[in-house]
Amino acid sequence: MSNNHNGSTTFFPEARELPGGEREFMMDVRTSDLEVSMGPQHPATHGVMKILIRTDGELVTAAQPQLGFLHRSAEKIGENVEWLQYLPYTDRYDYLAAMNNNLGYSMAVEDLLDVEIPKRAQLLRMICVELNRVASHLVAFGTYGLDLGAITPFLYAFREREWILMLFEKICGARLTYTYLRIGGVFNDAPPGWLTEVEHFCDVFEEKWQEYYDLLMVNQIFVKRTSHVGVITPQQATDFGLTGPMLRGSGVSFDLRRDVPYMQYRQAYESGAFEVPVGTGEKGTLGDCWDRIYVRVQECMESIGIVRWCLGCIEEGPVVGDIGKTLKVPPGESYVGIENPRGELGHYVLSDGGKGASRCRVRGPSFCNLAILEDIMPGTLLADSVAIIGSTDVVIGETDR
Amino acid sequence: MWYPLSTVATQAAITSTPEGNAVLRWLHGIAPESVPAWTLPLVTASISVAFVVTMIALIAMVAVWLERKISGHIQCRYGPMYAGVWHGWAQTIADGVKLLQKEDMIPLGADRPLFMLAPAIVLGAIFGAFVAMPLAPDMFFADINMGVFFILGMSSLTTIGVVMSGWASNSKWSLYGAMREAAQVVAYEIPLGLALMVPLIVAGTFNLREASALQSDWFGMGWLLFKNPFVFPAAILFFIAALAETKRAPFDLPEAESELVAGFLTEYSGIRWSFFFMEEYAAMYLMSLVAAVFFFGGFESPSTHMAGEWFGGGSFVHNLVAALTLIVKSMMGVIFMMWIRWTLPRVRIDQVMTMGYKYLTPLSLICVLGAAVWEALIA
Secondary structure, three states: OOOHHHOOOOOOOOOOOOOOOOOOOOOOOOOOOEEEEEOOOOHHHOOOOEEEEEEEOOEEEEEEEEOOOOOOOHHHHHHHOOOHHHHHHHHOOOOOOHHHHHHHHHHHHHHHHOOOOOHHHHHHHHHHHHHHHHHHHHHHHHHHHHHOOOOHHHHHHHHHHHHHHHHHHHHHOOOOOOOOEEOOEEOOOOOOOHHHHHHHHHHHHHHHHHHHHHHHHOOHHHHHHHOOOOOOOHHHHHHOOOOOHHHHOOOOOOOHHHHOOOOOHHHHHHOOOOOOOOOOOOOOOOOOHHHHHHHHHHHHHHHHHHHHHHHHHOOOOOOEOOOOOOOOOOOEEEEEEEEEOOEEEEEEEEEOOOOOOOEEEEEOHHHHHHOOHHHHOOOOEHHHHHHHHHHHOOOHHHHHO | OOOOHHHHHHHHHHHOOOOOOHHHHHHHHHOOOOOOOOHHHHHHHHHHHHHHHHHHHHHHHHHHHHHHHHHHHHOOOOOOOOOOOOOOOOHHHHHHHHHHHOOOOOOOOOOHHHHHHHHHHHHHHHHHHHHOOEEEOOEEOOOOOOHHHHHHHHHHHHHHHHHHHHHHOOOHHHHHHHHHHHHHHHHHHHHHHHHHHHHHHHHOOOOHHHHHHOOOHHHHOOOHHHOOOOHHHHHHHHHHHHHHHOOOOOOOHHHOOOOOOOHHHOOOOHHHHHHHHHHHHHHHHHHHHHHHHHOOOOOOOHHHHHHHHHHOOOOHHHHHHHHHHHHHHHHHHHHHHHHHHOOOOOOOHHHHHHHHHHHHHHHHHHHHHHHHHHHHHOO
16 A cells, blocks of 8 residues: 555545445545554554554545564474474464464374374363363454453453363463473373363353353344444455355355364264354354354354363373384475364474474464455444454464464 | 622622522621621632532542442452452542653644643533532532533533544544544434433423422422433433443443544543543533433432421431432442443444434434423323
């Protein structure tokens, strides 16, 4: 976007004709446009992202996300450290779903190793990953309420998230950056009674979930603020390579846990432990902000279902596979994509038989999902742009890595 | 033409009713002969101003503390617990002291005179509005016949201060906040005034004291709310419009912290910021007070009625109970506003405008018309 003052042409796309016909903007009377940078220190960007927006009054006419404020060369570090040493770095890109990041990297390395993961380790991994997904979606849900001015649901969501973090603290000692899922299995076995506590959490959470749903999701102001806003058509969603709730919110049923199953997810799906919720346009248009946040809220319940299934079939056994005393990774390359709370988190590692990866790349879901903002934000109001940014649920640590 | 101050004050003393203003009456009683008569209204005015300032500060202090406690309990936490030992009652004082000590920051490029004037206008306007507020049936600062008109006019004046602050801050976010405030207040002044016209039609007076006295029948429950079927919807409309007028959630668009950082408050800090804050709570109280007087019986309640029966109308106990009744009623309104703030999301600017112009204004017009017809034909 070029500055308005240097004589370049002004950029005024027509106000988007939104289905539902609720919002039309009269563009005949125009005021001079104002370029504002939303961020890097803006509460709506959930971190240090900057969105350069051009506004005509309250109407956003152009928007451009600008990234890189949190760049830490995570991928390059992956080439300089040993296999196991890189695991803590994976915690730090999507810090709201560190278990998932551990899993993605571990699985990419295990793909080269040809090692069998014990069943108990797999189930422990699944429990942790799904609980982490619930925690991450709770943050997404809570901060989305915050973006729309509802402060209380945020604290309710954090209350339950706190419980999950407490469970994680008991199993691995950390609350945010776990490094619990290791190459070959998990770091240690669950302490005695931990699985019972998880079950207790599941029971309580199911009650609380309904409370959240009634408090925010079906609140009329919330529905009016989010329906018909930031509509992503299924075609657009696939064109932009969106994954995760962003894609499923547009009605495209694609979930790596079901479609490219890993660990025990195939068995879990076949025994009916979880479904893949998709947006239906229930409150507005298919693929609007409400649908996206609805998918996240529904996924919390599905994750609880998976955790319950895992608790049902977990049995005693080893928690680490046989990876040898020193990790010897044979030469080769592998790419493993897993279903992160935000979409497909892919890890590509290339081994030349040395101590660490010779190439290490990450496909971050937040980064890929962010690209669509430039297309869906023009034509909305300033308050809508906040709702749209919130509904993408970006974690800046992962977009910038 | 200029008159000497003594002449003006004497004129004021003559035109104002000495038996009305309790302070003036008291001064008349105790002043020795040697004191010239024209000084008494001046002293009265000084005392009244000091009282109003103290009262607003106290109201804001209690309301801020209440807001924090209420939000805390709504959100499954305690809120302040340490300052002052008992449930953190002194938290606001501690915060006030902190705010006083902060550096007085004026951003570079800001319009300095306007930037400094804005908080003063905002606070001054709300001080002015409180002058027309009756404390008790026999105690008030100014017994203005157009009392509620004066209150609404003065509280609308705060908008000028807010717009001024947004413009002077030299920040785009502040400017957005100011423009939103201007648009919102223009849209909601109309339904606010019209909704208030309904009880005014029923009561037949603009004077807060007289309107309150009208509601003393039915053992103190003869509230205007029950005297005309159109007053109840008008009360709801008034409450919604008052929320928008005082920039409270879900209409807190001017300072929408997740959209506009802090709106017109973005560049303010320290004591200037706290002036805006104080104004917000004072305005909440004021709007609740107007609602209490014109919809919910004002000073009148069964307890006021009983106090009047037992200790005699106009006695000290009667006045005290009446004053407490009004404070409790106003605080209930404030608490209700807080409850709403911590429950609902914020509405969007186009929804605010739609609601104001398309729904609230016609509905309040219907209420006014209906109330007028009812009063003319049935009552």
